[in-house]
Amino acid sequence: MPIYILKRLLLMVPTLLGVLLVSFAVIQFVPGGPVEQMVSQLQGRSAGGEGPSAGGSAYRGRQGLSTQQVAEIKALYGFDKPAPERFWQMLTAFARFDLGQSFYQRKAVWDLVKEKLPVSISLGLWTFFISYLIAVPLGVAKAVRAGTRFDFITTLLVLVGYAIPGFVLGVALLVIFGGQLQWFPLRGLTSANWEQLSWGARIVDYLWHIALPITAMVLGSFAVTSMLTKNAFLEEIRKQYVLTARAKGLREKQILWKHVMRNALIPIITGFPAAFIGAFFTGSLLIETLFSLDGLGLLSYESVIRRDYPVVLGTLYLFTLIGLVTKLISDLCYVWVDPRVKFD
Known part of the structure; x- marks a missing residue:
C-alpha cells in the first residue's frame, strides 16, 4: 500500500x-487577451470614447499608441517575457501555492476564491447531503x-x-x-438587513433564500445515486x-441491513470522498x-x-490538484470498505 500511494503521488506531478x-x-493563441483589451480601451479613450469596447473583440491593431506604450502595457501584465x-515563473509560484493576482x-x-467559497459551499454541501440522504x-x-x-x-419521477x-x-x-406567489426571494444568498437580524432570524432568512436554488440543483442529482444504489442492492440480493x-x-x-448493505454500499461509499470534497468547490454557472x-x-x-489568466490558471491548478488527491482517497476507500481489494 505505501508503494502504491507513493506511485500515485508521483504520477500526480x-x-x-x-x-x-x-x-x-x-x-x-486565444485572441483578445489583456494586452489587446488595454490597447483597445486606450484607443477608445483617445478617440473620445467612440472607439472599440474594452472587450477586445473589435481590436484593430496598434494605431494611436507608440511602441513604448505597448511595451509598457505588455510589461504591466508580464507579457514582455518569452x-x-x-x-516557468508560474510553476515556481504554484509550487509555493502562490496563485497570483487578478489582472482586473x-x-x-x-482571496477571490475565499470570497466566492461561501456561496459554492452553500450550494454544494446542501445538494450533497440532501441527495445522499434521500x-x-x-x-x-x-x-x-x-x-x-x-x-x-x-423511477419515472426520478x-x-x-x-x-x-x-x-x-x-x-x-x-x-x-414571481407569481412571491413565497421566496428572487436573488441573493441573504437579505440586505441580514447583519441586523438575530441568529434565529438569520438561519431562517438563509434557508429562505437557498431553498429555490438548492431545489433546482438537487432534483437532477437524485437519478444517478438512487439508480446506482438500487442496482447494487439487486445484484447483492x-x-x-x-x-x-x-x-x-x-x-x-x-439480511438486508447486516449482510447486503455492507456489500452493496461499496460503490457508493467509495465515491463519497470525491462528492464530499467536490461539494466545497462546486460551481454551477447557470444556477x-x-x-x-x-x-x-x-x-x-x-x-x-475577460481573459483574466491568473484567475483561470490559478483556479485550474487548485481544482486539478484537489481532484487528483480526492481520486486517490476514493481509490483507497475501496481497501477500507473491502479488504479483499488489492493494488498489486
Whole structure:
C-alpha cells in the first residue's frame, strides 16, 4: 500500500504539469487577451470614447499608441517575457501555492476564491447531503420493491427530474414561487438587513433564500445515486449468500441491513470522498447567474470571458490538484470498505 500511494503521488506531478502546459499553450493563441483589451480601451479613450469596447473583440491593431506604450502595457501584465519563461515563473509560484493576482480585480486569486467559497459551499454541501440522504434510502426501497408500482412510479419521477435541466427548473421555480406567489426571494444568498437580524432570524432568512436554488440543483442529482444504489442492492440480493441466509431462517431485515448493505454500499461509499470534497468547490454557472449568487462558477466564467489568466490558471491548478488527491482517497476507500481489494 505505501508503494502504491507513493506511485500515485508521483504520477500526480506529470498529470498536473500536463494540464497546466496544455492550458497555458491554448491561452497563448486565444485572441483578445489583456494586452489587446488595454490597447483597445486606450484607443477608445483617445478617440473620445467612440472607439472599440474594452472587450477586445473589435481590436484593430496598434494605431494611436507608440511602441513604448505597448511595451509598457505588455510589461504591466508580464507579457514582455518569452512564453517558456512565463510558464516557468508560474510553476515556481504554484509550487509555493502562490496563485497570483487578478489582472482586473486587483486581488490575490486566493482571496477571490475565499470570497466566492461561501456561496459554492452553500450550494454544494446542501445538494450533497440532501441527495445522499434521500437517494440512498430511495434506492434501497426500490431494490426491495423491484418490479412493483412503487418502483415504476419512483423511477419515472426520478428520470423526469433528471431529464429537466437545472436552469430550466430554476426558471420555473422563480416564475411560480418567486414571481407569481412571491413565497421566496428572487436573488441573493441573504437579505440586505441580514447583519441586523438575530441568529434565529438569520438561519431562517438563509434557508429562505437557498431553498429555490438548492431545489433546482438537487432534483437532477437524485437519478444517478438512487439508480446506482438500487442496482447494487439487486445484484447483492440475488447472490448465493443471501439465499443461504434466508435458508438459515434469518429475518429479511437482518439480511438486508447486516449482510447486503455492507456489500452493496461499496460503490457508493467509495465515491463519497470525491462528492464530499467536490461539494466545497462546486460551481454551477447557470444556477448562480439565475439566482444572482456570486460563487466560483460565475468567477470562472467571468475570468475566461475577460481573459483574466491568473484567475483561470490559478483556479485550474487548485481544482486539478484537489481532484487528483480526492481520486486517490476514493481509490483507497475501496481497501477500507473491502479488504479483499488489492493494488498489486
